[in-house]
Amino acid sequence: MSEFRKFLFEGLPVRGVVVRLTDSWQELQGRREQPLPAAVTALLGEMSACALLLQGNLKFQGALILQMAGDGPVKLAVAEARTDLSYRATANVTGAVPQLGAQGFNLADLLNVHGGGRCAITLDPDDRPQGVQPYQGVVPLNDEQAGRFGRLAEAVEQYMKLSEQLDTKIMLAADGHSAAGLLIQRMPLAGEGNLEGGGLDAERAAELADAFPRLALKVGTLTREELLQLPMDDLLHRLFWEEPLRHFEPAAPRFACTCSRERVGRMLVGLGREEVESILTERAEVEIACNFCGAPYRFDAVDCAQLFQAEGSVAASPGGVH
Numbered sequence: 337m338s339e340f341r342k343f344l345f346e347g348l349p350v351r352g353v354v355v356r357l358t359d360s361w362q363e364l365q366g367r368r369e370q371p372l373p374a375a376v377t378a379l380l381g382e383m384s385a386c387a388l389l390l391q392g393n394l395k396f397q398g399a400l401i402l403q404m405a406g407d408g409p410v411k412l413a414v415a416e417a418r419t420d421l422s423y424r425a426t427a428n429v430t431g432a433v434p435q436l437g438a439q440g441f442n443l444a445d446l447l448n449v450h451g452g453g454r455c456a457i458t459l460d461p462d463d464r465p466q467g468v469q470p471y472q473g474v475v476p477l478n479d480e481q482a483g484r485f486g487r488l489a490e491a492v493e494q495y496m497k498l499s500e501q502l503d504t505k506i507m508l509a510a511d512g513h514s515a516a517g518l519l520i521q522r523m524p525l526a527g528e529g530n531l532e533g534g535g536l537d538a539e540r541a542a543e544l545a546d547a548f549p550r551l552a553l554k555v556g557t558l559t560r561e562e563l564l565q566l567p568m569d570d571l572l573h574r575l576f577w578e579e580p581l582r583h584f585e586p587a588a589p590r591f592a593c594t595c596s597r598e599r600v601g602r603m604l605v606g607l608g609r610e611e612v613e614s615i616l617t618e619r620a621e622v623e624i625a626c627n628f629c630g631a632p633y634r635f636d637a638v639d640c641a642q643l644f645q646a647e648g649s650v651a652a653s654p655g656g657v658h
């Protein structure tokens with residue numbers, strides 16, 4: 337079963353989240369009309385796990401959307417996680433994809449062949465007023481010193497550092513069977529300002545300052561196999577058995593899509609009347625499958641005429657199937 341847990345370390349300014357997707361992850365893949373190449377499946381698995389980790393780390397009601405836009409064989413990959421831990425993911429592949437290696441895919445080969453790849457994170461709150469754009473942060477898939485990121489986790493750690501000024505350590509792994517991730521993050525110290533004022537003795541201050549890098553080193557020793565296969569209790573024990581670990585009630589992420597006939601209709605309007613009419617000259621109806629869940633939506637000539645009629649009174653919203 338898919339599993340999700342938050343944890344913290346008593347008395348230390350570090351918290352974490354761990355997730356493993358199994359049944360829900362297989363269901364997501366089964367919804368596609370065409371299976372994706374193994375490396376792209378692994379990319380989407382890591383992105384799904386990562387979106388859930390980031391969502392779990394926020395106090396926020398709505399959708400967190402992790403998007404990778406690329407200049408390689410993968411043009412766009414999207415994973416979305418909602419507050420209730422439902423998630424979905426899809427990718428647009430247009431070129432030959434390299435084989436999935438034993439240690440996972442190389443992000444640069446999939447999305448950043450010419451150095452133009454980007455990673456964007458969007459926070460779309462449930463109560464966002466119409467017409468207001470959701471918050472989005474973007475970072476390139478390159479580091480000024482290290483060059484192109486090979487691992488998705490590195491790109492997202494960089495994102496957290498640049499956009500949120502938060503030290504984060506992330507491990508991710510995925511294959512066709514499961515997708516998993518573990519994240520720890522340094523929390524701001526309460527009363528940090530007191531440090532220099534002698535509010536803490538030097539030993540305690542050093543212990544607090546040292547906690548994140550020390551725990552991050554432990555997290556870095558996780559192997560791909562452990563992350564994908566070890567039962568979650570064993571995994572946390574293996575890493576943190578010497579630490580004052582407290583974990584919270586486990587929760588179960590699930591695959592779910594939020595597509596609707598209305599949204600697909602808006603996408604058709606976004607395509608334009610000319611495009612839609614040219615499809616209707618060849619076929620009796622326009623058939624579109626949701627990119628995320630494969631649900632089929634059919635619009636015949638009358639439906640389409642109504643869509644474009646309605647467009648006159650209601651402003652069309654451009655974009656894909658949301």
Ligand SMILES: [Zn+2]
Pocket residue numbers: 593594595626627628629630631
């Ligand atoms: Zn759908």
